[in-house]
Amino acid sequence: MDASAISSPQAYMRLQARWRPVELAFWLATLLPFWLTPDYLVLASQIAITALFALSLDLILGYAGIVSLGHAAFFGLGAYTAGLIAKYGWGEPVTGLIAATLVAGIVGYAASLIVSRFRHLALIMITLGMGLLLAEAANSASWLTGGADGLQGVKIWPVFNVFSFDLYGYVAYSYALIVLFLVFLLARRIINSPFGLSLRGIRENAVRVPALGAPSRAHLRKIYTIAAAIAGIAGALLAQTTETVSLEALGFQRSADVLVILILGGAGRLYGGLIGAIIFMVARDQFSGNTPQFWYFWIGALLVAVVMFLPNGILGGFAKLASRWSKVF
Amino acid sequence: MIGVLFDGFAYGMLLFLLSVGLSVTLGMMNFVNLAHCAFAMIGGYVTVTLMNQWHWPFLATLPLAFLGPALVSVVFERALYRRLYGASDLDQVLLTIGLAFVSVAVAAYLYGTIQQPVRMPDYLRGSVTALGLTFGAYRLFLIIMALGITLLLAGALEYTRFGAQVRAAVDNQRMARGLGINVDAAFAITFALGSGLAGLGGALAIEIVGLDPSFAFTYLIYVLIVVSVGGLGSIGGSFVAASLIGISDVAGKYYVPGLGAFLIYLVMIALLMWRPAGLFGRR
Numbered sequence: 216m217d218a219s220a221i222s223s224p225q226a227y228m229r230l231q232a233r234w235r236p237v238e239l240a241f242w243l244a245t246l247l248p249f250w251l252t253p254d255y256l257v258l259a260s261q262i263a264i265t266a267l268f269a270l271s272l273d274l275i276l277g278y279a280g281i282v283s284l285g286h287a288a289f290f291g292l293g294a295y296t297a298g299l300i301a302k303y304g305w306g307e308p309v310t311g312l313i314a315a316t317l318v319a320g321i322v323g324y325a326a327s328l329i330v331s332r333f334r335h336l337a338l339i340m341i342t343l344g345m346g347l348l349l350a351e352a353a354n355s356a357s358w359l360t361g362g363a364d365g366l367q368g369v370k371i372w373p374v375f376n377v378f379s380f381d382l383y384g385y386v387a388y389s390y391a392l393i394v395l396f397l398v399f400l401l402a403r404r405i406i407n408s409p410f411g412l413s414l415r416g417i418r419e420n421a422v423r424v425p426a427l428g429a430p431s432r433a434h435l436r437k438i439y440t441i442a443a444a445i446a447g448i449a450g451a452l453l454a455q456t457t458e459t460v461s462l463e464a465l466g467f468q469r470s471a472d473v474l475v476i477l478i479l480g481g482a483g484r485l486y487g488g489l490i491g492a493i494i495f496m497v498a499r500d501q502f503s504g505n506t507p508q509f510w511y512f513w514i515g516a517l518l519v520a521v522v523m524f525l526p527n528g529i530l531g532g533f534a535k536l537a538s539r540w541s542k543v544f
Numbered sequence: 545m546i547g548v549l550f551d552g553f554a555y556g557m558l559l560f561l562l563s564v565g566l567s568v569t570l571g572m573m574n575f576v577n578l579a580h581c582a583f584a585m586i587g588g589y590v591t592v593t594l595m596n597q598w599h600w601p602f603l604a605t606l607p608l609a610f611l612g613p614a615l616v617s618v619v620f621e622r623a624l625y626r627r628l629y630g631a632s633d634l635d636q637v638l639l640t641i642g643l644a645f646v647s648v649a650v651a652a653y654l655y656g657t658i659q660q661p662v663r664m665p666d667y668l669r670g671s672v673t674a675l676g677l678t679f680g681a682y683r684l685f686l687i688i689m690a691l692g693i694t695l696l697l698a699g700a701l702e703y704t705r706f707g708a709q710v711r712a713a714v715d716n717q718r719m720a721r722g723l724g725i726n727v728d729a730a731f732a733i734t735f736a737l738g739s740g741l742a743g744l745g746g747a748l749a750i751e752i753v754g755l756d757p758s759f760a761f762t763y764l765i766y767v768l769i770v771v772s773v774g775g776l777g778s779i780g781g782s783f784v785a786a787s788l789i790g791i792s793d794v795a796g797k798y799y800v801p802g803l804g805a806f807l808i809y810l811v812m813i814a815l816l817m818w819r820p821a822g823l824f825g826r827r
Contacts, residue, residue: 282634329817335633336576337820340772341813347765348809355806467761471641478638512649518642519624522635 232407241486245392249385256384262496263391264452269476269488270395270402271445276474277483278406279438280418281330282339284470285346286446288326289319291353291465293447298366298460299359306372308455312394315451316444323443324436331435334421343467350465365461369454380456387456394452398445403485405441414438418483475514478521481528490530546677548798549791554683556790557690558752561745562763563770564697564782565738571714571777572731575625576633578640580742581764582647583613587743588755589651592660602665606747613743614736621735626728644760651757660755668751682751689748693741697779710734714777766793769812775825785823 248259268290275281293315300311326345333341353360361367373379378386405411413429425431454460463469472495480491503510525532566580587609594600594608620643628636668682701707712720713727721727746759753763766789774785789808796807815823 276634282637284637329813333816333820335574336570336772336776337816339576339633339637340768341816343765343768344809344813344816348806348813351806351809355803467765474638474641482634509649509653511645512653515642515645515647515649518638518645522639522642523624523627526635 228407228409228412232403238486241489242396245396248388253383256388258384258496258500260384260387260391260456261453262492263388263395264449264456265473265476265496266489266492267391267395267398267452268446268449268473269480269492270399270485271442271449272473272477273482273485273488274402274405274442274445275439276477277487278411278418279414279435280421281342281435281439283330283342284339284467284474285342285344285349286442286473287465287467287469288346288349289323289443289446290450290453290469290473291349291460292322293319293450294454294460294464295353295360295366295450296447297451298369298454301369301371301455301458302366306370308371308374308390311371311455312448312451315447315454319447319450320440320444323447324440326443327436327439330439331432343470346465346467346470350462350467353465354462360460360462363462365459366454367459369458369460371455371458380458384456391452391456394448398448399485399489402445405438406485410434410437415483475518478528479517481530481532484528484530487528487530491528494529548795550679551683552791552794553787554680554686554790555752555794556787557687558745558749559766559770559790560783560786561690561693561748562742563767563774563786564779565735565741566767567771567774567782568710568714568777568779569731569735569738570771572710572717572727572734573629574776575629576636576640577625578637578764578768579620579643579647579760580640580739581746581762581767582644582760583617583739584742584746584749584763585647585651585755585757585759586613586616586746587740588660588746588750588759589655590743591747591750592655592662592755595662596660602662602668606744609747610740610744613746614740617739618732618736621732625735644764648757648760651760655757657757660750662750662755664751686748686752693744694779694783701779706730706733766808769808771822773812773815773822775822778822778824781822781824 245263248256252259268286271289272283272286275283275286296315296318297311300306300314305311329341329345330338354362357363371380374386374390378389380386380390406414413424413427413434416424416427416429417431417434421431424434450464453464476491476495477488478491479495480489481487499510502513521528527534562581562584566577569575569577590609590612591602591605594605595602624639624643628639664682668685671678671680672684673679701710709720709725709730712723712725713730717727746755749755749759749763770782770785770789773789774781774783789811792811793805793808796803796805800807819825
């Protein structure tokens with residue numbers, strides 16, 4: 216980027232927020248599954264949900280530098296909220312989504328009061344502990360959650376009373392994709408605001424940012440709450456499109472998976488989680504089959520390779536290649 | 545009541561063996577090693593293989609359960625970990641979680657996902673009666689073993705030249721380097737020792753908690769709790785924290801089985817909020 220062309224901070228922010236052709240192409244490409252792979256729309260809806268979840272982790276990990284090993288807690292909260300509301304008589308999906316967002320957001324705010332005070336190992340342990348605590352609570356409260364059998368009897372009404380969820384996933388994918396796009400717009404707006412800029416400052420140096428007049432902890436609380444609410448939306452989407460919730464929605468495995476997805480795609484880039492989710496979910500669908508434990512061998516090896524050779528994920532690698540390319544020519 | 549305390553303490557000693565190495569290496573290098581329990585798992589599988597395939601006696605397998613993980617860990621330390629000492633927490637977490645995933649998959653590939661059966665020798669089965677109370681023989685053996693190792697460790701750390709170097713490096717790594725202490729070498733040895741102790745813990749744990757490929761993650765959580773509650777780099781802290789957590793876990797499961805592991809997590813979060821650096825931590 217040519218630094219002399221930027222005349223003011225406002226111009227810099229506007230330049231950052233400009234839509235690029237690649238982005239438009241990406242979002243148009245998300246419509247392709249309807250025509251190219253209509254048999255895989257259920258998978259596509261799962262990918263959209265996972266991408267949304269990864270996006271929410273990106274907001275706190277990639278932009279604010281909060282390493283969380285328990286982010287599935289909010290995903291599970293959203294899933295159980297939406298599932299329980301539907302089970303006990305109100306199967307309207309959009310209001311269910313809003314309720315799940317609120318519950319996850321409120322719990323996220325409460326958690327943020329704790330989380331924003333820690334860094335390093337204590338932070339990792341606190342997030343891990345809170346995730347495990349919630350998973351254990353859901354396991355013990357089997358009268359409410361169905362325990363290890365999962366939440367049964369979830370009935371979701373048609374979206375807007377018109378589009379009922381079908382077996383092929385047409386409605387599920389459309390619904391998940393629309394929600395993903397709307398939340399993405401919101402996340403994009405947040406990241407390209409002065410608030411988003413100060414978050415990146417906190418990530419780089421949490422002590423120095425308050426000296427510049429931005430309250431570190433208050434900012435961390437805000438973004439953590441927002442990210443928790445978004446994770447809740449993703450969980451609610453999963454509960455509504457699959458009409459069941461299992462304990463696995465809250466588990467450590469899901470927290471670890473989403474971390475892998477984000478790192479694979481590239482943390483600290485809005486599209487990192489999205490690209491990571493596509494690659495991860497498609498690969499898992501193709502390769503895991505009936506031996507899930509060997510799938511994790513490749514995930515583990517991949518993580519080691521990414522940390523050692525591709526510190527900024529796949530998108531980071533592309534960005535590096537692109538900048539070299541432009542230097543050569 | 546005494547029985548619960550005894551069982552809890554024995555379980556705590558197991559957790560202590562599993563976690564003490566991580567505590568010291570974390571304190572020295574600030575390296576978040578989530579693959580620590582994978583090394584413990586190696587120890588467990590070494591014992592299982594030697595006992596079931598080659599019919600070694602249980603006690604004879606223990607030195608190898610120590611040496612095996614120690615050697616493997618030092619290879620990983622030199623090849624991978626060393627490059628990430630200055631890196632962010634996130635990179636360290638990712639690398640070591642990746643290694644833990646790989647270890648789980650490899651263990652499942654080699655041994656299957658079932659629990660490994662192990663038959664203890666007769667003198668470690670049954671129970672011992674003393675002062676009108678009955679104690680499980682194996683748990684007694686575990687406690688004596690762990691206490692012996694603790695004394696050995698504490699003594700070595702307090703009275704040997706190497707121990708002084710390690711303490712200096714934990715206190716202030718840069719200053720220790722400035723005084724001419726080879727911190728990297730001291731760290732590599734400590735790392736191997738810690739992983740070896742974890743491997744020994746893994747071998748001793750088979751009789752109490754069983755062994756399957758998920759060990760690397762299930763006990764990682766307990767080990768991390770012990771380390772963060774006890775405070776980094778503190779053997780005494782780990783000892784106290786491990787006993788506390790062992791006893792409260794066993795007591796919790798005995799008196800309020802409905803709560804499960806809930807209590808432990810709650811205690812950990814409360815303790816960390818009160819003292820973010822752990823009970824005996826200084827930073």
